[in-house]
Amino acid sequence: MNEKLNPSLAEIHIAASHLRSISVPITPVLTNxxxxxxxxxxxxxxxENFQLTGSFKSRGALNTILNAMKIEPNLKGFVTYSSGNHGIAVAHAASLVQRxxxxxxxxDTPKNKIDAIKQYGAEIVLCxxxxxxxIAICLDIAKEREYYIVPASDHCDVIAGQGTIAVELMEQIPDLDAILVPVSDGGLISGIALYAKRINPNIRIYACVPEGKMLEECLVEGKRLWPDPPQFLETECKACRSQQCGMITFPIMCSFIEKQVFTIPDKVMIDATRFAFEHLKLVIELASGLSLGAILSQHNKLDTNIHNIAVxxxxxxxxxxxxxxWQQEK
Amino acid sequence: MNEKLNPSLAEIHIAASHLRSISVPITPVLTNxxxxxxxxxxxxxxxENFQLTGSFKSRGALNTILNAMKIEPNLKGFVTYSSGNHGIAVAHAASLVQRxxxxxxxxDTPKNKIDAIKQYGAEIVLCxxxxxxxIAICLDIAKEREYYIVPASDHCDVIAGQGTIAVELMEQIPDLDAILVPVSDGGLISGIALYAKRINPNIRIYACVPEGKMLEECLVEGKRLWPDPPQFLETECKACRSQQCGMITFPIMCSFIEKQVFTIPDKVMIDATRFAFEHLKLVIELASGLSLGAILSQHNKLDTNIHNIAVxxxxxxxxxxxxxxWQQEK
Known part of the structure; x- marks a missing residue:
């Protein structure tokens, strides 16, 4: 593993202090x-639905853009590609540094996400x-305009930013046994695992993914078994439809997360999302239905000595x- | 004012300790x-959307039923009338004491509320x-079956139970300047005002109501100016459609809350409810759109020295x- 690519504990703590310096909220931990x-x-x-811009993505985007501006204060602008939330987060972060x-x-990005990106004054290019x-269009734009690329997950500062979730979580609930994390490219789970496993090597970090992801096979073999070129999965959850994990994130996942993966059918994900609205009174998006669906429908797959679980x-x-x-299902 | 009808500070503290004894959660205070x-x-x-049974009503119902069982351990059962949430709360509380x-x-009660009541094993009588x-049917049942009536608001123990919200709130945010409260019969605002004004006489308690409520006129005159027989208001919010406040709650409101009332058109209430889903990521019901709508659309009516406001x-x-x-509006 190339250590330069992975954020250190110090870099995750610095990311947390970056976020604190611009009043990014410490998100609450709720029980039910x-x-x-x-x-x-x-x-x-x-x-993280209570996070700025409505998702955890603001952590990685803000940390990356603040770091980039520190190193090169005359940066001309930023460009990114996104399933939606990362785009909103980068648009918001760029507007804060006035670039x-x-x-x-x-x-096929949902309209609500396009509207949110426009609201922060960013330009949208559809592909x-x-x-x-x-990715190809993004590289062209970056070259032509000399803009800084903010990848959705395969970037040290992005991973460090997402890792700040674990910094908060380990303080909020010191005796956690496990953390269940929805996984697409793997930036979120990499940041969380890098931090949490170094603080508490006994904690278990589990990935929750849509069907067809092949993640468990890849983790067990420690190899990228995914077919090329990269494909999108057949899932209602557009935020988690990448089949492959990142070139930086996958090795981190191999080192730090459990080989056992929670594979969640779309019906379970949608039912869990409804459960959140109905019983938790939380508005969550489908990706969160992966981790919530895992604990609701597959908690019996967890060892009985795992009591305290962050979702x-x-x-x-x-x-x-x-x-x-669930209304569209009718 | 008949002091026997109004809970004392001590009775509200006892209510809080009743609720704590059966692990009723202290609800979080969120900011955005x-x-x-x-x-x-x-x-x-x-x-209070995170409260047991999904609304503040569990506080009053649990306190009343626990108190009633303490005084008369052989109570045969409980009966109530409700717009929904109070019914759910009483059904839940009765199931806890196995009555x-x-x-x-x-x-015309919404199906989700009927289902919730049935889930706790209560019998439903439609009228x-x-x-x-x-009310008439409820009295008949109480007489025939010798059941204890749990009124939705006009009862000392119910008001004390709702007052426990203020016990928590004044500890959570000690420097509050004002509290905005949706009002139907007035049990919630009475409990909150009785406690909060005694702890901090400078705090201001504001009622937020649907159009046609006539509450400001009644408070200014200190008289029940409402036409009889009691009417339902023309509002989408079934939980707040009583025009009249209670015989016990109205005098409390005259003594403790501001004469200025926030009157909220249905469109503002629905827009505020949507705002909660979209930006606060909270599932709230329309009644909560009254207090949230007041602060979103009429905050300029509040004195400029009112900074810290609980909604x-x-x-x-x-x-x-x-x-x-808002989807039905199309």
């Missing part, structure tokens, strides 16, 4: 009696809905113009 | 950067949708089977 009763464990919901921003989005097309609620940017996912 | 920016104040959301329960409901019909989020039992209120 029904959830504890149903699962027979103590469940701690780390509510132009371009977000490359797949042409075909395939894993590689947006990462990644964000709450669900489209409220249209019917909700 | 967008909300603070929009209103130019520090807004503290007291999240049968009957809830009299108007025949015509007028303010007096359910009571009464509950989150909105019907998620159907389209949400």
């Amino acid at each position: 009696a029904i959830l504890n009763k149903l699962t027979g464990r103590n469940i701690y919901l780390k509510c 132009p921003c371009i977000v490359v989005l797949c042409n 075909e809905s395939t894993p590689l097309s947006h 990462i609620i990644t964000g709450g940017n669900i489209d409220l113009n249209d019917r909700l996912p | 950067a967008i909300l603070n920016k929009l209103t130019g104040r520090n807004i503290y959301l007291k999240c 049968p329960c009957i809830v009299v409901l108007c025949n 015509e949708s007028t303010p007096l019909s359910h 009571i989020i009464t509950g989150g039992n909105i019907d998620l089977n159907d389209r949400l209120p």
